[in-house]
Amino acid sequence: MAHHIVDDLSIVIAGQAGQGIQSVAHLLAHVLKLQGFHVFATAEYMSRVRGGINSTTIRISNEKRDAFRSTIDLFVSLDARSFAFYKHRFTENTMFLGFRDDAFCEDCVMEVNFASIAQSIGGIVYANTVSAGAILGLIGADEKHAREFLRNFFVKKGKEVIAKNQEALSRGFKMGTHFAFSHDVHVAIKAKEAVKDDLFMSGIDAVGFGALAAGVDFCASYPMSPGTGLLTFLAQHSKECRMVVEQATDEIEAVNMALGASYAGARSIVTTSGGGFDLMCESVSLAGMIETPITFHIGQRPGPSTGLPTRTAQEDLDLVLYAGHGEFMRAIFAPGTPLQAYALTAHALDVADKYQIPTFVLTDQYFVDALHKVEKNDFVEQNNAKHIVETSRDYKRYALSENGISDRGVPGFGDGLVRVDSDEHDEDGRITEDTRGLRMRMMDKRLFKRRELLESCMIMPEVSGKKSAKNLVVCWGSTRNTVLEAVENLCDKEYAVVHFTQLFPLDKKKIKKIFAKAGKVIVVENNATGQFANLLKKECDVTADKNILKWNGEPFSVEELIVQIK
Amino acid sequence: MIGSAHIKKNFTVPASVDCQWCPGCGNFPILQTIKNVLQEKDLAPQDVTLVSGIGQAAKLPQYIECNYFNGLHGRALPVATGVKIANPSQTVIVTSGDGDVYGEGGNHLIHAIRRNPNITVIVHNNMIYGLTKGQASPTTAEGTVTPTQPYGVIDSPINPIALAISLDAPFVARANAGDPLVAQKIISQAIDHKGFSLVDIFQPCVVFNKINTYQWFKDHTYYMEEDRDVTDRTEAFRHATETDRLPLGIFYAHTRRKTFEESVDFYKTDRQPMYLRGINCAIRNALIASQK
Ligand SMILES: Cc1ncc(C[n+]2csc(CCOP(=O)(O)OP(=O)(O)O)c2C)c(N)n1
Numbered sequence A: 001m002a003h004h005i006v007d008d009l010s011i012v013i014a015g016q017a018g019q020g021i022q023s024v025a026h027l028l029a030h031v032l033k034l035q036g037f038h039v040f041a042t043a044e045y046m047s048r049v050r051g052g053i054n055s056t057t058i059r060i061s062n063e064k065r066d067a068f069r070s071t072i073d074l075f076v077s078l079d080a081r082s083f084a085f086y087k088h089r090f091t092e093n094t095m096f097l098g099f100r101d102d103a104f105c106e107d108c109v110m111e112v113n114f115a116s117i118a119q120s121i122g123g124i125v126y127a128n129t130v131s132a133g134a135i136l137g138l139i140g141a142d143e144k145h146a147r148e149f150l151r152n153f154f155v156k157k158g159k160e161v162i163a164k165n166q167e168a169l170s171r172g173f174k175m176g177t178h179f180a181f182s183h184d185v186h187v188a189i190k191a192k193e194a195v196k197d198d199l200f201m202s203g204i205d206a207v208g209f210g211a212l213a214a215g216v217d218f219c220a221s222y223p224m225s226p227g228t229g230l231l232t233f234l235a236q237h238s239k240e241c242r243m244v245v246e247q248a249t250d251e252i253e254a255v256n257m258a259l260g261a262s263y264a265g266a267r268s269i270v271t272t273s274g275g276g277f278d279l280m281c282e283s284v285s286l287a288g289m290i291e292t293p294i295t296f297h298i299g300q301r302p303g304p305s306t307g308l309p310t311r312t313a314q315e316d317l318d319l320v321l322y323a324g325h326g327e328f329m330r331a332i333f334a335p336g337t338p339l340q341a342y343a344l345t346a347h348a349l350d351v352a353d354k355y356q357i358p359t360f361v362l363t364d365q366y367f368v369d370a371l372h373k374v375e376k377n378d379f380v381e382q383n384n385a386k387h388i389v390e391t392s393r394d395y396k397r398y399a400l401s402e403n404g405i406s407d408r409g410v411p412g413f414g415d416g417l418v419r420v421d422s423d424e425h426d427e428d429g430r431i432t433e434d435t436r437g438l439r440m441r442m443m444d445k446r447l448f449k450r451r452e453l454l455e456s457c458m459i460m461p462e463v464s465g466k467k468s469a470k471n472l473v474v475c476w477g478s479t480r481n482t483v484l485e486a487v488e489n490l491c492d493k494e495y496a497v498v499h500f501t502q503l504f505p506l507d508k509k510k511i512k513k514i515f516a517k518a519g520k521v522i523v524v525e526n527n528a529t530g531q532f533a534n535l536l537k538k539e540c541d542v543t544a545d546k547n548i549l550k551w552n553g554e555p556f557s558v559e560e561l562i563v564q565i566k
Numbered sequence B: 001m002i003g004s005a006h007i008k009k010n011f012t013v014p015a016s017v018d019c020q021w022c023p024g025c026g027n028f029p030i031l032q033t034i035k036n037v038l039q040e041k042d043l044a045p046q047d048v049t050l051v052s053g054i055g056q057a058a059k060l061p062q063y064i065e066c067n068y069f070n071g072l073h074g075r076a077l078p079v080a081t082g083v084k085i086a087n088p089s090q091t092v093i094v095t096s097g098d099g100d101v102y103g104e105g106g107n108h109l110i111h112a113i114r115r116n117p118n119i120t121v122i123v124h125n126n127m128i129y130g131l132t133k134g135q136a137s138p139t140t141a142e143g144t145v146t147p148t149q150p151y152g153v154i155d156s157p158i159n160p161i162a163l164a165i166s167l168d169a170p171f172v173a174r175a176n177a178g179d180p181l182v183a184q185k186i187i188s189q190a191i192d193h194k195g196f197s198l199v200d201i202f203q204p205c206v207v208f209n210k211i212n213t214y215q216w217f218k219d220h221t222y223y224m225e226e227d228r229d230v231t232d233r234t235e236a237f238r239h240a241t242e243t244d245r246l247p248l249g250i251f252y253a254h255t256r257r258k259t260f261e262e263s264v265d266f267y268k269t270d271r272q273p274m275y276l277r278g279i280n281c282a283i284r285n286a287l288i289a290s291q292k
């Protein structure tokens, strides 16, 4: 059977952890982008350093399609045992490159043992480069770009390593070209000149750049997947960007160091996942009480408890919504694209400083690990003013004001003194038990007045499609592109998508308006209980007619959403 | 501009501030001692930040006219570390209880010593939980009967001095609130010493601890000779593990370790605190552009 692919090709490379799948994916993604294709890559892996079965899905298309597709066009196996893990994603058109397993392989099998070719070149380490070469040859890419990429990539490793890798590439490439001919594989996705200059960015890099754009000074965190990436990113750039990035000994230490730094005038962020954030909850409440800014990045993964450490979920909205005892304000954001991650992270940091509250950026494993192609010029300047004043002698940290916000002074800047207290306090930050006066006024300041302010500057959801469409498909955070593509595929003008990036607080009046004429509200979420749908109901009195939920640890695929939305 | 007439350099708070300690409490002499030290050093109140957790001792910052961060139970040390790293020119002092620093925040003590910010930690050691009304603390003697340990405490008490020396803390000392003059000298040296300084100070709780009274501390302590070699760790350990009479004074002091702030690259050339720092957009833009 001939395989002619003209607009969208999904390649899965599968093998054991430690076999270098990530490097193959990295090489392919970059080379194909240089070639002028739209490329999107998502990783999926087991919670182990060696063995197991991991994979990367690379999607190449002539239009930008940054969403997870389940069906596999080309399955590349670096390990003979990988087939069973992905059989649910094979179709009758799937092509197989690498090992053969007659239980799964149907029509188009291009059997090749990458390892033995690698051995003949000088070692098993070259197996992944051989496979990359074979893929590029098969789809008719330009070998020159790949050779160049390898030269740059291994420049620090020396000539020998470059030469061997180029040889491995070449051997693979020849086989790939041969297969294309023998199996009648023809990939004719149109390349676009403009794409070549675009950037590549993982979701977590985008969060990191947002933090840099906002002028983060301090980050203390404790490693926990999938939150660790931001700690790594900031640590790597700490010297040149003049930040202090400290691996804390636990999450409680991390958040309290960050609050200490913030009190002293640093822009502070911490990153973690749900389990680590559980430990920080008392300090979220502290931040609320002392009106000291702090931003939390939370990379979500499935729980409860340790759950599925390397998988994805949107299960922690309720957690951050209610984290910390007592009642105070907070703001919660969730990006769906790298650009949103960039702008929202910077915004979250700014809102934290400006309104002196804890703010949250919710991502998840699927989002942080995905590699997106983005346009350089989209990364515009962000607000990085620190909202700090020089204090005068009579400065009062919690001076009561019209809008509830007091000037933020820091120790040593000006003539005043800065006192913050986790106990209920007076305007000066000293303990009080004045339940009829100060307690009421301080609650009003921290909770009610701030809520009003934050609602009035809410980032409204993006509505894609006809505003008057009968059916509104609601999503938040990382599911954006998958939902958009699924709805596009329905080719039905009566479906529009409403994507939320600000999850809390919600401006009831404005939100209600969006849904006023909707016939059917469908809410899509990567969790089991419909946490955002519940919030919409509670906060805005918008009722979901249908919940599309998934909580097995995998992201939604375009294909399954097409079926479920209709 | 600093140390204006309005903000008194004697660190005395307005008379309207209501003190929550019991008459006769060992916290009073500690409060006076710290005030004396700050005055003696001629520090401006604006340049001093006190950090505390929760407890009776942790209320001390309320009664000194300077900056303070009265945070969560047990969490004073990471906060103090954060303040110091964001603004190394602040004099940062933690004043909290034994339950706060050795119990709820025990883990932070270990790792703050390892990280070594240049801060001073004064632990008011009353060998009991005062604020919550008399339960055992990590320093309460075995066998002590309390409302929550009606058959006597079964855990053996922590030895914070030996712990700190084992972690190579740059300055480890013990003082007695009942002898404020010596306490003042010790705390003064602790503040001057570069790196993490721990001062464990015996503090009688006159309401909930009827055993470890002013008299008891007097009878059960002695001062180590002053001209010892305080950089000798083995000697320091030997003193730290004495139980018969408890040694007072400086156990261990050295300057062999780099502080947390000293490990930060940019502070080597530029001491500006973080609140004055802007971002370098060119560097960031170049980084973004390099993501090809
Ligand atoms: C997380 C948390 N747990 C418990 C408490 C209650 N609590 C407040 S102070 C304290 C113990 C205080 O003992 P110590 O630190 O020795 O201070 P003291 O009152 O004796 O000066 C406790 C258990 C609290 N405030 N927060």
Ligand code: SF4
Binding pocket: B020, B021, B022, B024, B025, B026, B027, B056, B057, B126, B130, B131, B204, B205, B206, B207, B208
């Ligand atoms: S309870 Fe004890 S520690 Fe607290 S103020 Fe009274 S005497 Fe002092």
